Amino acid sequence: MLEPFPAEPFRLLADDGSPIGPAGGMVAATQLRDWWRAMLLVREFDRKLVTLLRQGRTTFYAQASGMEATQIGIAKGIRPGHDWVWGYYRDHGLALGLGVPLGEVVAQMLGADSDPNKGRQMPHHPGSRDLRFVSSSSSIASQVPPATGTAMAQKYLGLDEITVCTFGEGATSEGDWHAGVNMAAVKGAPCLFVCENNQWAISTAVGRQTRSESIHLKAKAYGIPGYYVDGNDVLAVQYAVQTLADQIRQGSGPVLLECLTYRVGSHSNADADAEKTYRDRDEVQRWTARDPILRLERHLAHLGLEITAPERAAEVARIHAEIDRATEQAEASGQPDWSSMFDDVYGDIPAHLRQQSDDLRAELRDTGR
């Protein structure tokens, strides 16, 4: 049973993939395979994008390897294109899991002309109007107050929608986080706050981030329930998100859900060598052994639906080819024209920006560029 403030994270799958409790094994096999493919895409996306980064074809990337069950579990627990999602910069797995087209995500990361945002966002900050996935900001926790605002609007307008707001455990030390969660609680706003606790905020370990015993316990201070799940167990995350989202839709008010997972890769490319500078190789190995994809594969095998090595290799090759194709298409679209940077922000461009646009046009003409 999913209970608030548990001592241990809620799980539906043991490390060896065998089901725990009554809800285990209730998901259809086709769906489990779909989630497995979605998780593998996140893992391989990291591999391919890190390569593009090293080749100088993009400039910023933050890996989600190790966190696939959390991000895909969230995506598969809500109603894509219906519920609003305010994510954060590490959420490309969530974006892909919701169905944001791979080509759009890649184009955003490369700042290509085919990027719906025309390269005006920092790389690795995808968004999608169709899927109501709000383009994130790198300012930690800045998504929390506007997520609360979205949920308040949903309540006032009587809409059959909820808002999902994700963040790392480090974000829960920020003022914006507390202001946003408090306001949502006071207003009974239909918001599911999900902490992707990957145990590190760049080089700050969670134990040095807060004196709170856990992240979900912080919900108590705001008078809302706090739930805690094993974030490497996709069944548990999906089940918790779906259950809590339904509860919120029925008027429970906001909820905090903590998913305990681990960032196996580097924080971002600004992070030189995590294992040499701030964390133990043993710790990484311990968590690598609790690989969320492997756990789902073991579960599939337990159900007699084993994924064979050739089948896995074929899926990886298919994903790589798809990412290669998306990369070629994005690069072939070229770079956005400079003038597009003045578009889409204001209905009427303010005088000072019009002046800057005119100055830049004149400068480019005079210098023959």
Ligand SMILES: Cc1ncc(C[n+]2csc(CCOP(=O)(O)OP(=O)(O)O)c2C)c(N)n1
């Ligand atoms: C307001 C603010 N302060 C500091 C930073 C620098 N910074 C970037 S990522 C990060 C760590 C965030 O950790 P966490 O919230 O746990 O998310 P994770 O990166 O682990 O997924 C920090 C401090 C920032 N981007 N914004």
Ligand SMILES: [Mg+2]
């Ligand atoms: Mg973190």
